[in-house]
Amino acid sequence: MKAEHIVKMLCDGPVIPAIRTSDDFKFALANVASPSLILLFGDILTLPGLLEQAKKAKKRIVVHLDLVDGIGKDKAGVKYLARMGVTAMITTKSHLGKIASEEGMLVIQRLFLMDSEALRTGIHLLSVFKPDAVEVLPGSVPAAPVQELVRATGLPIFGGGLISTTEDVTRAIQNGICAVSTSKRALWNLTAGKNG
Numbered sequence: 001m002k003a004e005h006i007v008k009m010l011c012d013g014p015v016i017p018a019i020r021t022s023d024d025f026k027f028a029l030a031n032v033a034s035p036s037l038i039l040l041f042g043d044i045l046t047l048p049g050l051l052e053q054a055k056k057a058k059k060r061i062v063v064h065l066d067l068v069d070g071i072g073k074d075k076a077g078v079k080y081l082a083r084m085g086v087t088a089m090i091t092t093k094s095h096l097g098k099i100a101s102e103e104g105m106l107v108i109q110r111l112f113l114m115d116s117e118a119l120r121t122g123i124h125l126l127s128v129f130k131p132d133a134v135e136v137l138p139g140s141v142p143a144a145p146v147q148e149l150v151r152a153t154g155l156p157i158f159g160g161g162l163i164s165t166t167e168d169v170t171r172a173i174q175n176g177i178c179a180v181s182t183s184k185r186a187l188w189n190l191t192a193g194k195n196g
Contacts, residue, residue, distance in 0.1 A: 003156040003178075006132050009060065009106070010036045010088075010158075011179040014169050016062075017188045018160065018181040025050065029057040032188045036060040038090065038181050044070030051085050062088040062108065065096060075099050094129040107131040108158065113138075119145050123152045130155070137161040139172050139180045146176035166190060 010016055017028045018038045028037050039061050042050055047068060054061045063086050071077040078096050081089065082103035089100045090108040097107040109131040111122040126134065126149075134149060139159030149157055159177040163169060164184055172180045182188075 001132060003133075003154065006106070007156050007178045010034075010062070010133070013189070013191050014173050014179050015187050015190045016158070016179055016181045017185075018183045020183050022046075024183070024185065025053075027185065028188065029053060029059060034059075034188065036062050036088065038062045038064060040064050040067050040183070042068050044068070047071075047086075048084060055085075060088055061086065062090055062106075065089050065091040065093075065100075078105075079103060081105075090135060094125050094131075097131050098129045101129075101131065106133075108133045108135050110135045110137065110160070112136075113141050113145055116145075119148065123149065126153045126155070132156075133158060133178075135160050135181070136177070139163040139177065139182075140168060141172075141175065141177075143175040150176060163187070 011034050016034055016036055016038055017032050018040055019025045019028055020040050037059055051061055063081060078099045082105055088106035090110050091097050092110045094109060097109055100107045111134060113119055113136050133156045135158040138161040140162050146157055156178045158179055159172045160181040163180045163182040169180055169187060169190055
């Protein structure tokens, strides 16, 4: 799948809402333009209802595998999510990303870029398993590592973590990030900065 198509499936602006509570979930379904919501809460009991509500609102749920309770962080857990109807997943574990990809899910590999060694390790990891997209943390990562990731992988790069102002979003976009995820409601419908 082409990078532009993946970006369009996930966002229609510079921000993808990251949802931490059921109140935020209800608010996002009713009030945001983004076609996707990143789910940072929930469990095996609540997930089916959340997926159903999202489907009715024509929103794609991106499940953060490491943050959904009651579902094994293993092959069976990933297969269970796929059978439940989850179509997109974020994970830090590339072996689980590979399984999710085989199950037909859109996979976003999360990388923590603390230093140049983490960047090298991340690029190596992405050469072994090529997900659909990459999410780098923090979202305030400078332009040079983002450009190196794009050069090395050809994948769309998203940013997450430590994004709390319009300026943070604009800077991330200017640094080459396609879109950021944030739990700050005030930024969810932001349109400025996309072409910054």
